[in-house]
Amino acid sequence: xxxxxxxxxxxxxxxxxxxxxxxxxxxxxxxxxxxxxxxxxxxxxxxxxxxxxxxxxxxxxxxxxxxxxxxxxxxxxxxxxxxxxxxxxxxxxxxxxxxxxxxxxxxxxxxxxxxxxxxxxxxxxxxxxxxxxxxxxxxxxxxxxxxxxxxxxxxxxxxxxxxxxxxxxxxxxxxxxxxxxxxxxxxxxxxxxxxxxxxxxxxxxxxxxxxxxxxxxxxxxxxxxxxxxxxxxxxxxxxxxxxxxxxxxxxxxxxxxxxxxxxxxxxxxxxxxxxxxxxxxxxxxxxxxxxxxxxxxxxxxxxxxxx
Numbered sequence: 001x002x003x004x005x006x007x008x009x010x011x012x013x014x015x016x017x018x019x020x021x022x023x024x025x026x027x028x029x030x031x032x033x034x035x036x037x038x039x040x041x042x043x044x045x046x047x048x049x050x051x052x053x054x055x056x057x058x059x060x061x062x063x064x065x066x067x068x069x070x071x072x073x074x075x076x077x078x079x080x081x082x083x084x085x086x087x088x089x090x091x092x093x094x095x096x097x098x099x100x101x102x103x104x105x106x107x108x109x110x111x112x113x114x115x116x117x118x119x120x121x122x123x124x125x126x127x128x129x130x131x132x133x134x135x136x137x138x139x140x141x142x143x144x145x146x147x148x149x150x151x152x153x154x155x156x157x158x159x160x161x162x163x164x165x166x167x168x169x170x171x172x173x174x175x176x177x178x179x180x181x182x183x184x185x186x187x188x189x190x191x192x193x194x195x196x197x198x199x200x201x202x203x204x205x206x207x208x209x210x211x212x213x214x215x216x217x218x219x220x221x222x223x224x225x226x227x228x229x230x231x232x233x234x235x236x237x238x239x240x241x242x243x244x245x246x247x248x249x250x251x252x253x254x255x256x257x258x259x260x261x262x263x264x265x266x267x268x269x270x271x272x273x274x275x276x277x278x279x280x281x282x283x284x285x286x287x288x289x290x291x292x293x294x295x296x297x298x299x300x301x302x303x304x305x306x307x
Contacts, residue, residue: 031248033241039063041239041289041299043138043168048295049131049178052122056170058136059115061287061299063239072139072146073110075100075118088137088167089157096147110136112146123172131173140164169295182234182292183218184300187211199303202274204281207246208304209271212236212288214252216264221294222256231255235291238272242284242306246273252290274304281306 028034041061050056062069074097076087091097091107100108100118110116125132142162143149150163159165171179187194188211194200202208223229234252238245254266274286284304291297 029244029248031237031239031245032243033063033065033239035065037063038065038069038140038142038164039239040138040140040164040166041287042297043136043166044181044297044299045136045168045170047178047180048297049171049173049175049180050120051172051174051178052120055117055119057115057117058110058168060138060140060166061289061301062140063241064140067142069140069142070144070146071112071114072141072150073112073116074137074139075108075110075134076137077106077123077134086157087135089155092155094151120172125172125174130175131171133169134172136168136170138164138166138168140166171295177220179292179294179296180218180220181296181298182290183215183298184288184290185213185215187286187288187300187302188213194302196300199283199305202276202304202306204306205276205279206306208274208276208306210274210286210302211269211271212290212300214254214266214290216254216266218298219254219264219292221292222254222264224256224258224260224262227258230258232293234293237289237291239287239289240274240284242280242282242304243274243276245286246275276306 033039041063043060044058046057058073074088076091078087088107097107097109098105100110110118123132139146139150139154141149153160153163153165157165186196187200189200190209193213219232221232232254234254236250236252238248250269252266252269254264257263274284276284284306286302286304287299289297289299
């Protein structure tokens with residue numbers, strides 16, 4: 001049976017969405033990245049589900065158009081099931097939490113680099129409980145001393161212009177087979193596969209049509225045991241630096257054949273579009289961010305050159 005997807009929504013995005021709903025205009029279209037506003041587009045734990053003694057790597061997809069961002073990562077194990085968004089802010093004090101290495105604290109500092117590695121210690125699960133959740137929080141700032149600049153924002157759980165806050169749910173379980181992140185294999189432009197790492201060329205000022213290909217072998221949630229486990233819905237979101245996206249948010253449906261072949265197919269999506277600024281030419285990037293229904297996330301960045 002498919003479990004409801006735990007979506008890691010950066011706190012600043014919740015506030016931003018509320019702001020869009022309350023104002024009449026003046027905001028960029030969804031998916032349009034500008035030269036002044038920094039955004040945290042996604043936090044990835046790889047793998048998104050781990051058990052005792054197993055390691056994960058955590059990183060983030062960030063749009064930071066001016067200068068370089070500085071990172072501060074926290075790990076937070078809730079003391080009760082109600083602490084989700086407030087897990088960090090409810091436990092943090094006036095001093096930086098201890099490092100996670102060798103720490104048994106329910107809140108610890110995981111690192112200050114763009115990514116960190118962590119090995120899970122044994123976490124006793126109550127009888128009959130197969131999994132639990134802990135949380136990763138990322139704080140981004142233009143200040144080299146993130147704690148000094150953003151300590152109050154962290155305690156208040158309220159982001160500021162120079163202190164972005166994001167939260168990611170990670171599953172801890174004793175299951176033998178654990179969830180993995182989905183994968184995007186490549187972009188397709190004008191019905192032609194783009195080799196990963198290559199720059200796709202487009203006509204200056206003209207709409208560019210594209211699709212994204214999912215690596216179906218990465219969809220480990222699917223099983224051919226019954227009709228209840230042979231399909232999955234996933235969310236794909238897009239961001240671009242050179243204009244706007246035709247469809248910012250898409251739902252993808254993939255299924256496994258029940259004839260014994262275990263063939264996985266995904267519904268055919270209509271081509272999406274990058275709409276560059278009028279008469280604009282230059283380099284551009286498009287981020288495709290894919291989320292499955294079990295907390296998995298991945299992204300693929302494609303470079304374009306409008307000539």
